[in-house]
Amino acid sequence: QREMAPRNHSTVTEFIFAGLTEKPELQLPLFLFFLGTYVVTVVGNLGMITLIGVSSHLHTPMYYFLSSLSFIDLCYPTVITPKMLVNFVTEKNTISYPERMTQLYFFAFFVISECHMLAVMAYDRYVAICKPLLYNVCSWLVVEVYIMGSIGATAHTVCMLRVVFCKDNIINHYFCDIFPLLELSCSSTYTNEVVILSFGAFNVVAPTLTILGSYVSLIASILRILSTEGRSKAISTCSSHILALTIFYNSVAFMYLQPSNIGCMDKGKVSSVFYSIIVPMLNPMIYSLRNKDVKVALNKITEKRSFCSSKYLEF
Structure with missing residues (x-):
């Protein structure tokens, strides 16, 4: 907890980002790396949303959730x-106070939504074996995901608004x-830290337990039902999903579930790169490229475009 500041300090209205590194020789390589990563992220997720939207045989609960995840990513x-x-x-990496609060709100909103969307998707994979979800149930689950994101982001932003910035x-x-x-x-940050740990514990631990329970039950069902070849394929798919989930939740937990985080920002930067840039x-790729239905839908669209192009050239 921080002590209250003397009242003769002026309030800071503009902030400067220290960035990932202070070494000038790394600026261009990092710019090119993150530019490439962002382009792949936009193309991959926007392409997935479009593919699911135009392919009628992908209009199922599982792909409805996948489309929502792609939107968040x-x-x-x-x-x-x-x-x-x-x-x-x-040269000067500045951001104003209103821009800062806006970025904080929307980042918190989408990250918290991602935590719960991944849990909903894992639950859907489990219940699909027993009793497939209906679309009205899916819609409510997605609405609840965004409600959780909104509540968490609002709580963090409101708590940040009460903090006084008059130092560096x-x-x-x-x-x-x-x-x-x-x-x-x-000013005192005690309330903020309590809110961070409380919401962080709920938004990380609850989805993690849901995911673990769903995948354990799913794998147990797979081992009972499928052939040896089917088992290995299903477990391979589950393992790739679990790997992505592990990277995301571990990096988020490292950043938000440690009271000592304020003193170890350099490690926090590396951790946040994974959940904010790499995982999206x-x-x-993890949830769709190894999926047979997605490959079929992509091939159909490619063939249709090739057919239309050839007809146009003949005309």
């Missing part, structure tokens, strides 16, 4: 990556995350 890197790319090529204005991060901002506070890029 498209949005929350967009909240931080364009600004980060600009900061790589400008250099944010030791590449975007407006919660702990780097609290590091600059000259990998999700479309």
